Amino acid sequence: MRHDDLIHDLAALRSSAVRDSFHAFVRGGGDTALRRDGGAEHVTGSCFVFSPDFTQVLLCFHGKGQFWVQFGGHIEPGDPSIAAAARREAREESGISDLALLSTGIIDLDRHDLNGGFACSAHWDIGFAALADPTTSLTAVSEESEDVRWFPVGALPAEIPDGFAKRLAAARVAAMQISVV
Template sequence: MIVDEFLADLKALPASLSRDSYLTFATAGGMNVFEREGGPEHVTASCFVFSPDFERVLLCFHRKGQFWVQFGGHLEPQDASVADAALREAREESGIANLTLRSEAIVDLDRHELHGGFSCAAHWDVGFVALATPDVEIAVSDESEDVRWFPTTALPAAVPDNFPVRLAVVLRGVENEGARSR
């Protein structure tokens, strides 16, 4: 069951206030936390798409939010897991049909409140990583105004306030994972 797998994936993360908040939220809400109509707050899935050298990140300009951000969105009934939802969203929003996740390991937890233009009150976002070459063909979806590669050290001005810090933490985690596997 998706909720059991999600709780196990969260428990595998290092202890933190974010992880513990997600565990409490998911345990209390059960399957409702994965459904858009399950309440004003729910789990969403997102995907940071990097170049293989991690020097560039592919972002979309979110139509409703009016900012550059990683790909992501609500879980759908056909999604077998939160990771599966993240991959589906990244494929749909980037136009990269053969995109695959680097792993199904959670790399980012970001609960954010929503304002103007959104029917939800908050998203409990769960992030994953995928890799693509910068020369891959990309496409803009209906949910975005643009899709573009940026150097990870030179992000556009119009990103959410906490995005640069989140991106740096994701990159550090990927870097540490690479060092452990050598």
């Protein structure tokens, strides 16, 4: 993963307080900001998986966090990009081996603090979107996820992080805009 590529991708997004914070963090942290062992705070990649009609979302139950959330995780040395890391994580955690991103365009930026059970203190999460057929077999659950399940976007489970419903709604709108292009 090239640090300069991420700087470019972030700079291409419309300026906002969140985008500007991410841009400053990545610029200031250099390559270290992209590594799991780079410090207490680092960049992660995630993937929101929607049904083709955008009425359902596939979530995993995160073991450490004890909540339902989109797929995602740390960037590995072999990942050529944040988007590739997000796709890899979604494939590993859902068991959908042919899952493909709608695009490599960033649809979500979210910095969140981590509590008990995590080795790091915060993730600077960069989100992407994918589509999957809800009838596809979900066979694999990673060691970090206890369960994987489809939910109607308007009827999310109670065990979600604060602000997740709003974040999901914005990611859904962004993904829908990508899918019509």
